[in-house]
Amino acid sequence: MREVAVLGIGQTKVEEHWDKSLRELAGEAVLTTLSDAGVSSVDALYVGNMLSGASNRQQHLGAYIADWVGLKNIEAIRFEAACSSGSAAFRSALMAVASGEVDTAIAVGVEKMTDVLPAEMTKSLATAADAEYEGAHGLSFVALNALIMKRYMYEYGWKHEDFAGFSINSHANAVHNPYARFRKPITEQEFIKAVVISEPINILDASPVGDGSAAVLLVPLENLQKSPGKRKVKVAASATATDSIAIHSRNDPLWLSAAEKSAKEAYRQAGIGPEDIDVFELHDAFSIMAALSLEACGFAERGRGPELAKNGDITLHGRIPICTLGGLKSRGHPVGATGIYQIVEVVEQLRQEAGPAQVQDARYGMAQNIGGSGSNIFTHIFEAL
């Protein structure tokens, strides 16, 4: 397999884009990416999207988006792995370029969630859970995460306010990200007093839905080296693993085994360990998920993830900066696009383009995208050359 590098990135602001259609959003991200890469076409377009069939009455997004942006007759496919759909598209784009099957590929994530009523969206999101054993009982994803968080607090003795640091960090960092949905810092008191959605999860534990699209263009590393310009970023590792779709089937519902497995494999491929990671874009769909991800990926002992939020380890100047441009919590979580937003943000950090949110001397960046309640996890590591 050949080594693969990032030639271009692009993204739209995460927002309620009532003035733009699904293809206009995705088109904006793709065209920005082509422009950033300085090329006019690619061999393949891989689309990450979870919900367009239900939310936009439009499936078949490969042909739909390729057609819209004028990429005539190219290969184009949609990938769905719930909230990890974006990373699923990215991983296949990577394999397509690495294998030599294509020389240039764009992975684009897109989701347009605010065209339907919230109750309908909650039902659609629940299709990522087990329809027969979870969905049929009315369990939404907030409820599933609330069950996990409650058990975690009971098992390890944490109080709800101990999670405040995750939300405060994400909001503080999003201030510097022009593409983020919420660019407003919050205080610990605001976190503590926020409206409860599904006890113990409150509104500041939970990431917001939104409309958005992000894209990344991959080429063989050898081709990149011929084109001078921006700082070079290569894909150092790609790994994925699944866990049971229903939480009740797991030996330990408080352990993200697919995160552990894919992170370990990614470290192995990159030839590094967690101590080498300078930026970690993790999947903070809910603050409990940030804690569990840090533990599964080797940054905290089991049951001690919240310590990193309390002691500042996760901030831009801390030991392991996370959600450096707002994370799911504050950049927003347009589900099928999120995995690509995370990768775009890692690339911004490694290119030293993150402005006031820049992590100094970032060399290795990791993006981890979770589908379902931990049932499908993709871990990618990038290296600045």
Added chain:
Amino acid sequence: MREVAVLGIGQTKVEEHWDKSLRELAGEAVLTTLSDAGVSSVDALYVGNMLSGASNRQQHLGAYIADWVGLKNIEAIRFEAACSSGSAAFRSALMAVASGEVDTAIAVGVEKMTDVLPAEMTKSLATAADAEYEGAHGLSFVALNALIMKRYMYEYGWKHEDFAGFSINSHANAVHNPYARFRKPITEQEFIKAVVISEPINILDASPVGDGSAAVLLVPLENLQKSPGKRKVKVAASATATDSIAIHSRNDPLWLSAAEKSAKEAYRQAGIGPEDIDVFELHDAFSIMAALSLEACGFAERGRGPELAKNGDITLHGRIPICTLGGLKSRGHPVGATGIYQIVEVVEQLRQEAGPAQVQDARYGMAQNIGGSGSNIFTHIFEAL
């Protein structure tokens, strides 16, 4: 890239499987395939499915099916490219094995269409068309194909009864396929007198929906050569292309440019021409599509596809046998599974396991799967070794 071969195949009957859930259907195909291959596990499971979010309130089928069949912690992703979802999953499985990223991969297609009312299914299928320019005007896929067929008949002077041979051939061949939905031969008179659905398309021009699942297991060719047993089949070519999603955007709505492009590329990869193909599993969702596919792939002159149905060229003993185990028309068209059914049937032919439907001395078999009204087409060629 390494060469890739088929180690195992499996399928369920296409039927109204009201007694089986989506995962039970897919599980049956996957477990049969593992058994046929003589292995107990794989590295990756790629799922082709179009409609489960709407029809079964279940998405995230990668983790869902891997979990169900006990393939713990493996890579698993769902692919969607409308009615070509199955082939999209197959192509990515192929690239994953070819690139060396995984050593064994199953591509499984599954669709469970009969749990919802027909009107709802028609609406869901229309999400493969352009929602704003086709779907919004109430155009169903039957209607889109009726427009194409009408124009084709006008342009080239064919009568509706000239298409009878396509349906007669599919029904005759399905008699020998225990997995086919309709195992009953039909006559020319029955075709002519069949109920019209959307003029000029009648019920015997159109493939039926259905529930079903089919799977194929891929390994590097070098590994296959170590394991004696069934006749060896390798993947000789894989190609795909897109066209505009809406028919009105095409220069020529009567020409499947993505079929032509992907077939030419597939012939190039395999080092052969159309005259070398012994079996062609084409995408006869409607009889007009069979005619257009034969033309685009080099088996008939433009506008002369129906001649092959009239003169017997497409039958088991003809020049280019198509739909040898019933095709979409008579095996049935569980949309996201169809691409894999086609590949499974080609493998059956190349392994000389097709019973009374066996094409003598079949060496090269081609499977071509169409998504939307020709907007996404995958062409695969297989070779018996």
